[in-house]
Structure formats: C-alpha cells, structure tokens
Amino acid sequence: MFDTIAAISTPRGEGGIGIVRMSGEDSINILSKIFRPISKKKVEELKNFTINYGHLYSGVNLVDEVMVSIMKGPKTYTKEDIVEINCHGGYLMTEKVLELVLSNGARIAEQGEFTRRAFMNGRLDLTQAEAVIDLIHGKTERSLSLSLDQLRGDLKDQILHLKKLLLDVVAHINVVLDYPEEGIDDPLPEGLVGNLKEVLETSDRLSASYNQGKMIKEGVKTAIVGKPNVGKSSLLNSLLKEERAIVTHIPGTTRDVIEEIINIKGIPLILADTAGIRNTDDFIENIGVEKSEKLLNDADLILFVVDGSRELSEEDLRVHNSIHSEKVVGILNKIDIEQKIDLSKLDKVGRWIEISAKENIGIAKMEEEIYSYIVSGKVEDSSQTLVITNIRHRSALVKTKEAIENIFETINMGLPMDLIAVDLKEALDALSEVTGEISSEDVLDHIFSNFCVGK
Ligand SMILES: Nc1nc2c(c(=O)[nH]1)N(C=O)[C@@H](CNc1ccc(C(=O)N[C@@H](CCC(=O)O)C(=O)O)cc1)CN2
Ligand SMILES: Nc1nc2c(ncn2[C@@H]2O[C@H](COP(=O)(O)OP(=O)(O)OP(=O)(O)O)[C@@H](O)[C@H]2O)c(=O)[nH]1
Ligand SMILES: [Mg+2]
Secondary structure, three states, rough: OOOEEEEOOOOOOOEEEEEEEEEOHHHHHHHHHEEEEOOOOHHHHHOOOEEEEEEEEEEEEEEEEEEEEEOOOOOOOOOOOOOEEEEEHHHHHHHHHHHHHOOOOOHHHOHHHHHHHHHHHHOOHHHHHHHHHHHHHHOOHHHHHHHHHHHHHHHHHHHHHHHHHHHHHHHHHHHHHHHHOOOOOOOOOOOHOOOOOOHHHHHHHHHHOOOHHHHHOOOEEEEOOOOOOOOHHHHHHHHHHOOOOOOOOOOOOOOOEEEEEEEOEEEEEEEEOOOOOOOOOOOOHHHHHHHHHHHHHHHHHEEEEEEEEOOOHHHHHHHHHHHOOOOHEEEEEEEOOOOOOHHHHOOOOOEEOOEEOOOOOOHHHHHHHHHHHHHHOOOOOOOOOOOOOOOOHHHHHHHHHHHHHHHHHHHHHOOOOOHHHHHHHHHHHHHHHHHHHOOOOHHHHHHHHHOOOOO
C-alpha cells in the first residue's frame, strides 16, 4: 500500500474553481478531520461517487466553502480512494486548502504521481499513461486525436496482440524441446511462420509511423532563409496573417531569429525567420548570419527564398550551397513585379513555389504545397491506422523487428528451431517494454517527471 498523496490539480492563478485532489487509503479519514457537510452527515457516511456541499475548517477556523467528490477504490482513476475538493479558485485559496490536507496527514504528490499510481495499480498501461501527458501537452486537433486513441488503449491492444502471436511460437518450441521426438529439425508450421510475418510487418509499419507521429506531436522546424531583402520577413508575416516581423527596403533588417508557430491542416510549423545570409562587416548582423546558418542545419524543412525581380547573385548561391536538398522548398518571391531571375543554377531545389508576399499572391497555394511536401510519402490517413508518437516506443519496436529478422535468417539457413528461442525472448521483452510490463525505475522516473503536478 502506498501513502496518501495530495496536490492541486488545476492550473495556478485565479480561476473560478480550484481542485485539490487526494489519493490513498487515508484520504477519507483526512477529509473527515477538515470537512463539515451541510447535510450534517459524518464524512464516513457519505455515499460513494457523490459530490457533497459543505465547509472546510482548520480547527475552529473556516477555510472555504467547497464541494467535495468522494470516490472509493478500486473503481477510480488510481484504483485507490480519491477525494477531490473543489474550492474557490485563486492562488492563495487553493494553496491554503492544499496546506490543510497536508497538515492533516497527506503527503505532497510528485509530478505525475496520480497517473503513476494508476499505472502501478494496473488501471493503465504505460502507453496509456504516456497518452495522458500527451493530451495535456497537445496543441493541435490531430495530436489530441492520436493521444486519445492511445489513451483508449489502441496501441496497448496492438502490442498485446503481437505478444500473443509470439507466445504461440514460444509454446510450439517448448513442446519441441520437451518432446524431442517431435523433431527439432522440422520446419516451423506454416501458421506460426505467418505469426512471425505479421509481427515483422506490424513492428516495421509502426516504427516507421514515428516520423509522422513526431511531426504531428512536435511540429516541423521550418527555417525561412535566403540572402538579405528577398522578402523572408514578409513571407513570415503573410503566413501568420499578421505584421509580426519588421519589414523594410533596407537589406539586413532582421538580425535576431523570430520564431512563431502556424498550423497547416493539423501539423504545427515552427517557423523561424532569420537574418539574411551574406558577408557583412556589421558586428550584430554577423551574429544573426551565424544563427541563420546554424538553423539551416537543425531545420526539418527549409524555405529558401529568392527575389524574382533581381538577377541571381553570388549571395543566393552561397545560401544555396549551404542547404540540404532533401529538405528544401524554393520560394520565388516578388512575382508581382518584372522578373529577372534565372533559377537554373539553383539545382538543389526540386520545386519552386511562386508568390508575392507583399501583395498576398499565392499564399494559400503555398500552404497546400508545403503541406504536401512535408507529408509526401510519410503520412497515411492517421484516422485509419495506428501512429506512434513516442521515441521510446519506436526504439522498442525496432528491437522487435530486428529480433524477428534474425529469426527469419535462422529459419532460412535451415538451422535447428531451438536457436530462435533467444530472439523470441528479445522480441517479447521489447514489446513488454512498450506497455511497461517490463520497466525500470529510471525509465518511469523519466516518463513521469514530464507530467504536471496534480496529474
Ligand atoms: N474531476 C476530475 N476530472 C477529470 C479527471 C479526474 O481525475 N477528476 N480525470 C483524470 O485524469 C479525467 C477523467 N478520467 C478518469 C478516468 C477514470 C476514472 C475512473 O474513476 N475510472 C474507474 C471507473 C469508474 C466507474 O466505473 O464509474 C475505473 O477505471 O475503474 C475517472 C476519471 C478528466 N477529468
Ligand atoms: N514588390 C514586392 N516587394 C516585396 C515583396 N515581398 C517583400 N517585398 C519588399 O522587399 C523588401 C524587403 O522585405 P523583407 O521582408 O524585409 O525582406 P527580408 O528577406 O526579411 O530582409 P532581411 O531581413 O534584411 O534579410 C521590403 O521593401 C518589402 O516590402 C513582394 O512580394 N513584392
Ligand atoms: Mg527580414
């Protein structure tokens, strides 16, 4: 049995209501020391799954007028007894209510400790617990919907299904080993080879889905680069539909990196407008240029902007030389005025999108093209197929896949079947890591430390 924990579960600051939550076997006893229901009933007599109006007292002193939810385990969020005190919101009031339960026997909860208990007590598996944190951090509709699928248990069910397929193979091998007359040298039955194939295909598909999942969850780091004065800041402003960055006719206007987030069809783009890249004697501008070049390397996507109304220059070529062709989209700006540029030397750019940032021409089409560029080949319809968003899951699924590949090698070489037992165990262990059936304190500490207090 764990001790009784307490925390403020609502955000700090002023709000209509604040919730102080307790979980553990002492919760109701602690409540009985501080809560007087208006019904005059004793706290112990209050019915399970009720919400009760009354007052909190510290000794004889009134602390607040509250509503208290009583939920007795095991059918609760943590499977333990839970008491939720709904007090008046406000920084000081919620703090005082928390102090009151702490001074009556509860201990302050660590980050994520309620959800950790839900996991330890078996109400959630680790993928579901991770989904809870993702829900709280989720910033787009699509990331919320992936987290909700995971909280519902979609990934857990898939992993348990894969484990079941492998356990069938394990059972067969154990029989062969126990009764050698079955023939260790006989090939694995067709059906069980099918099991292994399914595990291989699914672990491969799921681990590959991480690229898409990461993009939906964390966004695409997008750097807007180009030589000075081509219209990078104007482009940022037109994507944001807001005059965010300073635009002037003077080259070298932007010095620092300006970061803003936009959302294209549910995928966050973390846009960075950068200083125009050129050789300059200006000390401050030079720092900006260095930052721009660093961003070029870190970005998932580069919007390389050129000015169509001017001839191609050495400065354009310098930027062109420092970009990676796999992640660049060309933006041909200023198409509203006479065109002079020859793009043929900029051969790292596979696709050019024509716009006028100043006159707002081609912006919607550009968003479409950027979207299709970032999702090309990477995104399936994520409402239909399972997508993972967590690198921990990906590493384990890659381990699974590799273990099964080893098994197929063993089979193809016609080696005795008992040799695959080790790889089977490795695959099963990796799958158990995903669901948390196998987990270390360190891994759990790491996962739950990303939670909010009170979750
Ligand atoms: N006030 C409040 N709102 C909240 C939560 C909470 O803990 N408290 N939640 C916290 O994240 C979320 C809701 N999630 C919850 C998940 C499971 C259970 C629960 O009691 N489950 C029981 C079944 C209860 C029943 O059968 O009626 C169980 O699984 O055994 C409660 C809340 C969002 N809103
Ligand atoms: N005609 C025309 N002018 C544009 C267009 N886009 C930007 N400009 C003008 O080009 C000049 C430079 O624009 P900025 O957006 O500041 O260019 P930048 O690339 O951010 O420049 P630096 O920050 O100095 O690197 C301004 O005078 C803009 O009004 C366009 O589509 N058409
Ligand atoms: Mg600028």
